[in-house]
Amino acid sequence: MEIAKSRELLARQWVKVQPSVLAFIIASSPQFSDAEDLLQEVAAEVALRFDDYDPKRPFLPWAIWIAKKKLADFYRSHQRDRLLCVGESIDALAEACNRVQGMMSEEQQALRDCLASTSGRTRDLLVLRYTQEMKPRHIAEKVGMTAASVRVALSKIRTALSKCVKSRLDLDAR
Structure with a gap:
């Protein structure tokens, strides 16, 4: 090699x-x-x-x-x-x-799969927060939302991703 x-x-x-x-x-x-x-x-x-x-x-x-x-x-x-x-x-x-x-490793793969299924505003918010490491108030300015709305949206997205990961892991366990 x-x-x-x-x-x-x-x-x-x-x-x-x-x-x-x-x-x-x-x-x-x-x-x-x-x-x-x-x-x-x-x-x-x-x-x-x-x-x-x-x-x-x-x-x-x-x-x-x-x-x-x-x-x-x-x-x-x-x-x-x-x-x-x-x-x-x-x-x-x-x-x-x-x-x-x-x-x-299984959880990471499930999360990657769940992230791959996101699109639109959900994907944009995730990229801004976790890839570009922007704070909610800066995201709010960029996307035309209030900081509180961004925090709520991110919370809902994280909850949905958590459910998606658990679901995928349950399917793999069967």
Whole structure:
């Protein structure tokens, strides 16, 4: 794989899974400061080993596998032998992180689908608020509404999107 494309793939994959990897490390380490250090070690190891990653497989389990190795090294180096069943606990936690990441991906896809079905003023308001990051009063000036009307419209749009996402997830679950 071309180096620039490989770096881009690494960056995109890491940004997606980093919160889950951090949550896994925080839950598995004794102190937050240890978790911060471990996350940096995992990020470096992921970058060093990225050529070994198979892009046809999910990235999060691979990154968690590296995190588990770094955690094992951490506990060995700190002689934390008083912690029993750490391996089983860490494995269960890793599996939970993988499940949560999968659920988040399904929700994100459902939201993308729901957003794709919007049009007209709804689409315009969403773009102005969330893509252009405009405040309701600036949106109001731009589209000829009051700020209060913009806030109400955005609230209704968010509610409709939430219902749409739940509906799509329910359909997928069947």
